[in-house]
Amino acid sequence: MKSIKKLSVALLSVIFCVFFAACSDDSSSTSTEQHEHFEAEGWVLRWPDGSLAYRVYQGKADSSLKPLRVNANCLSEHINVKFLDDDKKEISAPKDNEHSLGWTVGDEKILDIEWEGGWGFHLKGVKKGETTLILKVKHHDHSDARTPEIRVIVDEALDADACPFQDEDEE
Amino acid sequence: MPMPARSRMKMRNSSFFKAAMGSLLLGGFLLSYGQEFVQDLGTTNVAAEQSSQAILDGLREDDDLKDERLERALSTTIAETIKNEPDVAIRSMGPAAARPVIKGLSGNHVEVTEDGSFNGDMSATSPDHAVASEVITARKLRIVRGPNILRHSFSTAGGVVHVHRKDIPFGDTIFHGYVAGYGESGQPGYATAVGVNVPVDRVSLKGELSARKMNDMNTPDGELENTEIETSSGAVGGAVPVGNFRFGASYRWFDSDYGIPGGFIGGHPNGVDIELHKYDLTLRGLYLPASNFADTLDVTFRKNRYHHKEFETAESVGAEFLVNEDNLRMEKFVSLLGFFYGIHLGGELDYRSVKMGGYVFTPPTYSYSGAVFAVASTEGWKGLEITLSSRMGAVAFRPRESVVADKDAIENRNFALFSFDAEFSQRVGIGKFLTLDAYRTSRAPTIEELYNQGPHLAAYTYEQGNHKIDAESGYGGEIEYRGYGESVNLRASMYGTWFLNYLAPRATGDTNWSQLLPIYRVQGDEALLWGTSYSIEHDCERGIYGLLIASYVRGRYKDRRWRDMPQIPPFKAYGEIAYKFEHFRPGANVTLAAPQNKTDRYEERTPGFVTAGLSLETRWKLSLAEYSLVLRADNLFDADVRNHLSRLKSVMPEKGRNFSAFGKVQF
Numbered sequence: 055m056k057s058i059k060k061l062s063v064a065l066l067s068v069i070f071c072v073f074f075a076a077c078s079d080d081s082s083s084t085s086t087e088q089h090e091h092f093e094a095e096g097w098v099l100r101w102p103d104g105s106l107a108y109r110v111y112q113g114k115a116d117s118s119l120k121p122l123r124v125n126a127n128c129l130s131e132h133i134n135v136k137f138l139d140d141d142k143k144e145i146s147a148p149k150d151n152e153h154s155l156g157w158t159v160g161d162e163k164i165l166d167i168e169w170e171g172g173w174g175f176h177l178k179g180v181k182k183g184e185t186t187l188i189l190k191v192k193h194h195d196h197s198d199a200r201t202p203e204i205r206v207i208v209d210e211a212l213d214a215d216a217c218p219f220q221d222e223d224e225e
Numbered sequence: 226m227p228m229p230a231r232s233r234m235k236m237r238n239s240s241f242f243k244a245a246m247g248s249l250l251l252g253g254f255l256l257s258y259g260q261e262f263v264q265d266l267g268t269t270n271v272a273a274e275q276s277s278q279a280i281l282d283g284l285r286e287d288d289d290l291k292d293e294r295l296e297r298a299l300s301t302t303i304a305e306t307i308k309n310e311p312d313v314a315i316r317s318m319g320p321a322a323a324r325p326v327i328k329g330l331s332g333n334h335v336e337v338t339e340d341g342s343f344n345g346d347m348s349a350t351s352p353d354h355a356v357a358s359e360v361i362t363a364r365k366l367r368i369v370r371g372p373n374i375l376r377h378s379f380s381t382a383g384g385v386v387h388v389h390r391k392d393i394p395f396g397d398t399i400f401h402g403y404v405a406g407y408g409e410s411g412q413p414g415y416a417t418a419v420g421v422n423v424p425v426d427r428v429s430l431k432g433e434l435s436a437r438k439m440n441d442m443n444t445p446d447g448e449l450e451n452t453e454i455e456t457s458s459g460a461v462g463g464a465v466p467v468g469n470f471r472f473g474a475s476y477r478w479f480d481s482d483y484g485i486p487g488g489f490i491g492g493h494p495n496g497v498d499i500e501l502h503k504y505d506l507t508l509r510g511l512y513l514p515a516s517n518f519a520d521t522l523d524v525t526f527r528k529n530r531y532h533h534k535e536f537e538t539a540e541s542v543g544a545e546f547l548v549n550e551d552n553l554r555m556e557k558f559v560s561l562l563g564f565f566y567g568i569h570l571g572g573e574l575d576y577r578s579v580k581m582g583g584y585v586f587t588p589p590t591y592s593y594s595g596a597v598f599a600v601a602s603t604e605g606w607k608g609l610e611i612t613l614s615s616r617m618g619a620v621a622f623r624p625r626e627s628v629v630a631d632k633d634a635i636e637n638r639n640f641a642l643f644s645f646d647a648e649f650s651q652r653v654g655i656g657k658f659l660t661l662d663a664y665r666t667s668r669a670p671t672i673e674e675l676y677n678q679g680p681h682l683a684a685y686t687y688e689q690g691n692h693k694i695d696a697e698s699g700y701g702g703e704i705e706y707r708g709y710g711e712s713v714n715l716r717a718s719m720y721g722t723w724f725l726n727y728l729a730p731r732a733t734g735d736t737n738w739s740q741l742l743p744i745y746r747v748q749g750d751e752a753l754l755w756g757t758s759y760s761i762e763h764d765c766e767r768g769i770y771g772l773l774i775a776s777y778v779r780g781r782y783k784d785r786r787w788r789d790m791p792q793i794p795p796f797k798a799y800g801e802i803a804y805k806f807e808h809f810r811p812g813a814n815v816t817l818a819a820p821q822n823k824t825d826r827y828e829e830r831t832p833g834f835v836t837a838g839l840s841l842e843t844r845w846k847l848s849l850a851e852y853s854l855v856l857r858a859d860n861l862f863d864a865d866v867r868n869h870l871s872r873l874k875s876v877m878p879e880k881g882r883n884f885s886a887f888g889k890v891q892f
Contacts, residue, residue: 083580084546084547084583085582086582088583088628089628092739095738112738113741194583196541196542196583199740200740200741
């Protein structure tokens with residue numbers, strides 16, 4: 055009888071140990087925290103002179119605007135990113151350092167993005183063709199907001215000197 | 226004093242009746258869950274002299290998927306395995322994330338239990354969450370119907386799916402074990418399991434391991450990316466008798482990595498990868514009074530931890546869920562007391578903590594619940610058997626403030642719940658039963674239904690809870706006929722539930738423009754759900770076997786005008802014909818699903834389909850072991866199968882032509 059009891063106690067102890075060893079590392083909290091999130095009803099992309107490059111509000115893109123274009127082997131002018139609130143009022147990007155600009159290019163063999171930080175970017179043509187661009191507000195490991203697919207046309211390649219926009223920093 | 230059911234059965238000494246009821250007796254006809262343990266102890270004689278169960282419950286237990294039937298149906302998930310049972314459909318989002326739907330009801334209307342206690346996962350809350358339970362290691366799958374649902378759930382209109390594993394091996398006094406393997410081409414990969422039970426002196430020990438690795442699913446339109454599954458699970462358990470007491474403990478874990486495909490409007494182009502881990506510690510004690518071993522007192526404590534992460538990319542966590550749940554369950558079984566027999570009296574206490582991380586807008590919430598239940602049968606006159614059951618309890622939700630949650634939605638909520646079921650089963654001939662079931666169904670909202678406020682990446686929806694909703698409630702009834710002949714068994718059923726407040730997320734037609742996701746908001750609505758199911762089976766020891774099962778359900782919301790409910794499965798029929806030789810069983814089957822055109826607003830219609838399959842089974846019993854091999858060819862003609870309850874249907878069809886093999890050696 056004693057041996058049975060000992061064996062039972064040993065068995066239960068082993069099970070308890072395995073359980074608590076497996077669970078003790080992070081049983082009370084998640085590895086990722088919840089944070090306040092940025093919400094936008096729309097996006098506005100502007101060229102340096104303030105003119106509209108792209109605008110979308112509640113999923114509907116402004117069809118009066120021409121598609122974004124850039125030549126292969128060239129950079130576009132700098133594009134500034136702003137957002138729209140419920141009242142279609144333009145609002146600035148989040149100013150904290152938890153949010154940043156992100157993107158997904160449909161075909162990276164056609165288009166690349168040159169980003170120097172902040173809420174702006176350049177299109178960089180790689181190869182002649184047409185692809186899509188999705189811009190995102192990155193927040194930690196996920197995105198708080200995103201655009202629909204934005205059409206981007208990459209025109210034929212030009213020599214660096216012939217590109218319409220010359221990056222002064224590069225010079 | 227009413228004559229015990231078993232004694233009444235014994236009086237019918239015709240060979241016809243014996244034939245009709247033979248399988249029931251073998252299937253543990255008069256043995257409730259607690260008494261299975263008694264039988265395992267070798268005290269069957271004691272149990273068999275007692276009336277302990279309504280006849281209808283015994284007949285229902287004969288519908289269990291176990292042994293050959295389970296091996297024949299075995300598939301990737303529990304839902305996929307029971308999909309051809311009457312009134313059952315599958316809600317899915319890829320092959321891993323599949324959950325049973327019963328009588329058109331899904332989510333928390335369908336409880337999944339393991340060894341009689343809750344299966345702690347989050348599969349009820351979202352279609353992309355898998356049921357954290359490995360099917361290849363299941364000993365038996367039971368769909369609980371009727372009054373016994375209330376021993377586990379308030380939702381009498383839905384059902385309970387029991388996964389029997391016997392992780393605590395009470396009464397296992399011999400060395401035995403098994404090795405099983407499953408492989409298929411439809412989702413190329415394998416699953417394997419090995420289990421062993423060892424008695425050491427008077428202590429019974431159990432160990433079990435399983436692994437599953439399946440690649441992307443093949444469909445008639447090509448490979449569906451990001452549908453791979455990699456799972457491992459295991460269990461250790463032990464039991465020891467001490468006088469009139471039996472004590473046992475088990476530890477079970479389940480780890481799974483699986484993919485949810487992409488390509489939906491608003492979804493991540495490459496889908497989402499989900500990683501989940503579940504651990505259960507179960508302690509169980511039984512008391513068997515010396516005066517009557519059948520009258521058990523069963524106390525079970527289960528501590529569960531569930532951790533689930535959804536990855537948008539290899540390292541980017543989109544959502545995270547952490548659940549800790551403790552449950553204490555007590556159940557007293559009394560075989561005979563006055564006019565009643567088969568009495569189950571019990572109660573449950575439950576504590577649950579849910580924490581979210583990543584991109585989830587639900588505040589951390591604690592919930593506390595308690596419930597008491599009773600089930601008892603009595604005899605009327607001229608073969609009438611009445612089973613009454615009720616369950617009452619309360620749930621309290623205590624959300625914590627969170628930076629992401631809508632401040633106004635952080636509100637404590639308490640719900641009182643009450644459900645009952647009264648079943649009248651009249652014997653209308655030898656082996657023929659006509660049953661009327663009347664019930665009240667209820668259900669507390671879930672944490673997610675109350676407080677969730679945000680996008681759910683893998684479900685491709687923006688989910689809004691509603692902290693003002695009341696508990697779900699409704700009234701319903703079912704008429705069922707069961708006839709058991711010498712070789713033909715027939716079952717026909719019609720049911721309906723009038724929900725006074727049916728809780729479900731409904732498409733609002735709005736979109737969250739930040740994420741470009743459709744908004745679903747939880748609402749309580751009046752709704753009517755009704756349906757019917759039929760099964761006819763021709764069975765014999767050798768010769769032709771035939772089975773035909775058909776199920777239909779319809780659900781309508783009572784808005785300003787009647788409107789079809791979303792996510793209601795279409796009419797489905799399954800037919801099988803086989804020939805039973807001594808060791809072989811070749812067979813063929815056909816599944817037919819009608820188109821589903823009765824849809825909610827913003828819900829897509831789904832075309833119907835017909836699939837055909839072949840099977841060949843062989844079983845050998847030698848002195849030291851039993852061998853079984855099941856070869857199947859499903860969806861032979863590579864039909865385009867769209868599951869109405871799957872959000873994948875707009876992107877790709879379900880699994881295409883599939884060749885599978887299942888083998889098992891039991892020693």
